[in-house]
Amino acid sequence: MDYSKERKQFSKPIAGYQLTQAKLADMVTRITEAQLLVYRLGRLKDEGNMTFQQVSMAKRNNCELARDVASISRGMLGANGVTEDYPIMRHMANIESVYTYEGTHEMHTLILGQDVTGLAAYDS
Numbered sequence: 001m002d003y004s005k006e007r008k009q010f011s012k013p014i015a016g017y018q019l020t021q022a023k024l025a026d027m028v029t030r031i032t033e034a035q036l037l038v039y040r041l042g043r044l045k046d047e048g049n050m051t052f053q054q055v056s057m058a059k060r061n062n063c064e065l066a067r068d069v070a071s072i073s074r075g076m077l078g079a080n081g082v083t084e085d086y087p088i089m090r091h092m093a094n095i096e097s098v099y100t101y102e103g104t105h106e107m108h109t110l111i112l113g114q115d116v117t118g119l120a121a122y123d124s
């Protein structure tokens with residue numbers, strides 16, 4: 001967001017364009033959703049009612065969100081987003097490893113699919 005306020009194109013900051021604001025609006029909304037999800041998960045854990053399927057839901061959603069936000073942010077930096085002058089590629093590389101080591105998106109999807117349907121889509 002700081003960069004989009006500093007960077008001027010066509011004589012005004014790119015943050016002043018509707019397409020940039022749509023990206024920022026999506027990001028802040030999805031980050032807020034993700035925070036609410038883990039807030040609810042923490043409450044369930046404190047109450048002793050958290051299930052591993054709910055953990056899968058949070059990991060699946062929040063890792064994907066972080067990955068998407070990092071990617072959109074990289075794009076918003078334009079060519080500067082692929083240089084070492086800004087740390088966004090480091091964040092992208094970090095989230096790529098988290099996207100795997102927190103359990104892959106596919107496996108969390110299968111866990112949720114089984115929880116919703118009662119049918120396992122994988123061989124045990």
Ligand SMILES: Cc1cc2nc3c(=O)[nH]c(=O)nc-3n(C[C@H](O)[C@H](O)[C@H](O)COP(=O)(O)OP(=O)(O)OC[C@H]3O[C@@H](n4cnc5c(N)ncnc54)[C@H](O)[C@@H]3O)c2cc1C
Pocket residue numbers: 097100101102103104105106107122
């Ligand atoms: C930086 C890092 C740190 C790690 N730290 C730990 C740790 O501390 N402790 C630990 O136990 N593990 C750790 N891991 C391992 C991590 O949990 C595994 O890499 C991860 O679970 C994926 O397993 P895999 O690499 O064997 O991939 P695979 O299981 O071979 O999966 C490869 C791809 O196939 C997909 N896939 C697999 N099965 C299916 C299916 N049935 N349907 C559709 N798609 C499928 C996967 O989603 C993935 O995209 C770490 C990994 C990394 C990268």
